[in-house]
Amino acid sequence: xxxxxxxxxxxxxxxxxxxxxxxxxxxxxxxxxxxxxxxxxxxxxxxxxxxxxxxxxxxxxxxxxxxxxxxxxxxxxxxxxxxxxxxxxxxxxxxxxxxxxxxxxxxxxxxxxxxxxxxxxxxxxxxxxxxxxxxxxxxxxxxxxxxxxxxxxxxxxxxxxxxxxxxxxxxxxxxxxxxxxxxxxxxxxxxxxxxxxxxxxxxxxxxxxxxxxxxxxxxxx
Amino acid sequence: xxxxxxxxxxxxxxxxxxxxxxxxxxxxxxxxxxxxxxxxxxxxxxxxxxxxxxxxxxxxxxxxxxxxxxxxxxxxxxxxxxxxxxxxxxxxxxxxxxxxxxxxxxxxxxxxxxxxxxxxxxxxxxxxxxxxxxxxxxxxxxxxxxxxxxxxxxxxxxxxxxxxxxxxxxxxxxxxxxxxxxxxxxxxxxxxxxxxxxxxxxxxxxxxxxxxxxxxxxxxxxxxxxxxxxxxxxxxxxxxxxxxxxxxxxxxxxxxxxxxxxxxxxxx
Numbered sequence: 001x002x003x004x005x006x007x008x009x010x011x012x013x014x015x016x017x018x019x020x021x022x023x024x025x026x027x028x029x030x031x032x033x034x035x036x037x038x039x040x041x042x043x044x045x046x047x048x049x050x051x052x053x054x055x056x057x058x059x060x061x062x063x064x065x066x067x068x069x070x071x072x073x074x075x076x077x078x079x080x081x082x083x084x085x086x087x088x089x090x091x092x093x094x095x096x097x098x099x100x101x102x103x104x105x106x107x108x109x110x111x112x113x114x115x116x117x118x119x120x121x122x123x124x125x126x127x128x129x130x131x132x133x134x135x136x137x138x139x140x141x142x143x144x145x146x147x148x149x150x151x152x153x154x155x156x157x158x159x160x161x162x163x164x165x166x167x168x169x170x171x172x173x174x175x176x177x178x179x180x181x182x183x184x185x186x187x188x189x190x191x192x193x194x195x196x197x198x199x200x201x202x203x204x205x206x207x208x209x210x211x212x213x214x215x216x217x218x219x220x221x
Numbered sequence: 222x223x224x225x226x227x228x229x230x231x232x233x234x235x236x237x238x239x240x241x242x243x244x245x246x247x248x249x250x251x252x253x254x255x256x257x258x259x260x261x262x263x264x265x266x267x268x269x270x271x272x273x274x275x276x277x278x279x280x281x282x283x284x285x286x287x288x289x290x291x292x293x294x295x296x297x298x299x300x301x302x303x304x305x306x307x308x309x310x311x312x313x314x315x316x317x318x319x320x321x322x323x324x325x326x327x328x329x330x331x332x333x334x335x336x337x338x339x340x341x342x343x344x345x346x347x348x349x350x351x352x353x354x355x356x357x358x359x360x361x362x363x364x365x366x367x368x369x370x371x372x373x374x375x376x377x378x379x380x381x382x383x384x385x386x387x388x389x390x391x392x393x394x395x396x397x398x399x400x401x402x403x404x405x406x407x408x409x410x411x412x413x414x415x416x417x418x419x420x421x422x423x424x425x426x427x428x429x430x431x432x433x434x435x436x437x438x439x440x441x442x443x444x445x446x447x448x449x450x451x452x453x454x455x456x457x458x459x460x461x462x463x464x465x466x467x468x469x470x471x472x473x474x475x476x477x478x479x480x481x482x483x484x485x486x487x488x489x
Contacts, residue, residue, distance in 0.1 A: 124321035124380075127272060128335045128387060129311025131303065138334060142325050219325045220369040 009185040010194055016184075017191075020177025021198060027095055027163045027173055032156065034099025039106025044136075046111050057107065064104035070165050072097045077169050090171035094163070102159045109151050113144030146217060153210045157203050174198060223250040224286070225391050225422045226271070230297060231280035233266050233446075240266045242446040244280070248391070248424065253417040255433040255454075256426045258443035259469060264426045267443065268393045271424065272313040273306045284309060285390055311339050314384030314392040318400050320376040322368040328379050329355065329364040332386045340387070347386075354382040358412045374405030378412050391422035398429060430473055434458050442466045 010017075046057035064072070077093035088096070117140050125135040145152075167176035178195045182188035226248040233241040240263045248254055258264040269275040271282065273289075279297040282289045289309060290299035323331050332351035336342040342350065355361040358378040368376055377397055384392060394413065398406045410429060414436050417423055427433065433440050433454055440457040442450040442465075450457055450466045461467045 118321075120317060120319050120321035121323065123274060124317065124323070126274060127310055127313075127315040127317075128383070129307045129309075129339050130335075131307050134338055138338060139323055143323075146325065220367045221324060 003189070005190060006187060007190050007194070009187045010181060010190045013181045013184055016177045016181050017174060017194065017198075020172060020174035023091075023166075023171065023173040023177075024160075024163050027091065027098065027166060027171070028156075028160045030091075030095035031098035031102055031159055031163070034095065035102035035106050035159070038100060038103030039110050042103060042107035043110035043114060046107060047114060061104045061107055064101045067101070069097065069101060069162055070168055072101060073165055073168060090166065090169050093169065094166040094171055098159060098162060102155060105155050106152070109148050109155065110144070112151075113148040114140060116147055117143050146219065149210060149214055153207065157206070160203065161199060224248070225250050225252075225284065226424075227281075227283040228271070229281040229283075231267070231270060231282065232278045232297075233263070233270055233275060234278045240446050241270065241277075244443075244446070244448060246441070246448070248422060250422055251420045252438045253421075253423040253425065253436055254439045254441060255437035256424065256441045256443060257428075257430075257433065257457075257469070258449075262443040263446040264443045265395055266446075268315075268395050268424060268426050271393060272310050272315055273301065274315070276301065284313070311335070311387055312390050314387060314389035316377070316380050316384055316392065316394045316397045318396040320368075320373070320380045320400075322376055322380055322383070324368050326367075327364070328360070328366050328368065328371070331368065331379055332383045335383065335387050350386050351382070354385045355379070357385065357415075358382050359408075372405055373401045374408045377401065377409045381409075381412055381416070385416075391424065392416070394423065394425040394427065396426055396428070398427065428473065430458060430470070442469065444469075 042057045042060055045053045046061070048054050048057075067075075073094055076097045077088060077090065080093075081087050121139055121143065122135060125139040130139070163173050164175035166173045167179065170176060174195055178191045182191040185191065224247055226246070228244055228246040231241055231244040231246075232239070242263075244263075244267060256264045256267065266275060270277045277299070281297075281299065289305065290301040293300050322328075323334070326334065329348060329351045332354055333344070333347040336347040336350055337344060352361055352364060355364055358381050360375055360378045360382070363371060363375060363379070368379065371379065381392075381397075397413070398409050401409065406429070410432050413423070413425065413432070417436050425432070425437070435454075437454050440452065440454050441448055442457060442461075442463070444463075444465050450461060450463045456462075457466065458470065461470060
């Protein structure tokens with residue numbers, strides 16, 4: 001017997017998925033807000049001339065790179081609160097995990113981007129009288145970031161999809177809500193088709209925007 | 222007493238390599254000094270020590286009557302503060318062999334960034350200043366272009382304008398024409414000559430002997446990290462006293478065009 005598709009049942013329970021989508025966006029947004037400054041900071045530490053600082057950055061990066069995200073999520077939800085004596089809600093635990101881990105990845109992207117800028121650029125800025133802060137802000141980072149945009153974006157899409165792991169500790173994001181919708185409607189195939197389309201639409205739209213921005217801010221080289 | 226720069230017993234070591242071995246130099250306002258020397262003689266290092274892109278290992282540098290840095294316990298060795306050096310570099314212009322323009326900014330952006338971010342100028346004032354200096358090196362019409370669209374000679378003239386916009390007390394040129402196609406060298410040298418004639422204090426490391434002869438007030442020949450010979454262009458380039466200077470000049474003038482024959486000159 002042929003399968004009878006029925007999306008109507010899913011849409012009747014659409015409020016659940018919408019709530020989940022909001023949770024997913026909130027999570028991804030917060031993780032990005034954490035990841036960018038952490039990434040830049042760790043990259044700069046990694047490039048520091050002081051070995052202690054550079055080593056700290058290496059350890060940070062390797063620690064987060066080596067751990068499976070799901071393990072980190074459990075750890076930050078169950079173990080970390082025991083150590084610091086503060087309970088985390090699921091949102092805090094997961095956004096912290098994803099933010100810190102993506103920060104570690106971002107650090108490598110930033111580092112590559114910064115090192116890709118020619119030494120002469122640092123010298124020219126220095127010769128003008130710029131200190132480290134101004135040199136980074138006006139000269140080095142604008143060039144580094146332009147080059148890093150495609151890799152940044154890849155990392156962000158991965159981050160966006162990884163938010164689904166938050167379902168493991170019952171955070172209200174779209175996959176968690178899809179599981180509920182599926183069991184309420186007995187329509188798992190339709191539900192997850194909708195969820196797949198959700199991820200595709202968001203990431204596709206974002207990638208169009210990134211392509212536009214890349215062209216808009218392109219500089220002749 | 223209009224001494225802009227005084228260098229006393231300047232030494233620079235890179236590990237065991239002793240590149241500068243006690244340089245003394247005094248430069249007066251408006252002077253153009255050309256520094257010659259074989260590669261490895263320390264001429265670029267000397268220039269880079271003067272705006273502290275390299276830290277001197279030993280010696281005193283006085284710019285506009287002010288000694289840079291503080292004495293440490295060790296005689297001759299100075300310590301330098303970051304702020305002091307940044308402020309000093311803003312007053313000493315530098316032009317590099319590889320231009321080092323900022324590729325993500327337009328030509329005028331390159332010239333405006335220093336005045337805006339380091340001298341606190343408004344965008345408008347900085348733009349006016351940038352255009353003035355771009356005009357000075359004859360490249361105002363490229364103000365809105367990006368550096369990548371310019372020839373090497375044009376890029377180097379923008380780099381000169383960028384340094385000039387800081388209104389420096391002296392300008393350092395580190396082999397400013399060595400990376401250029403031969404036919405682009407002239408326009409850059411011409412801009413430098415005009416600057417010299419305007420009274421800019423300049424230290425120029427170059428292999429262009431013709432420029433040295435025609436523009437320099439004084440020529441310094443470096444050898445082994447020391448001033449080997451020093452004098453007017455006529456003295457050093459035409460009647461060098463030191464054998465090493467003679468040898469250097471011979472190697473630079475091995476192949477020369479003969480003077481045009483009299484009848485050929487008559488046609489022109």
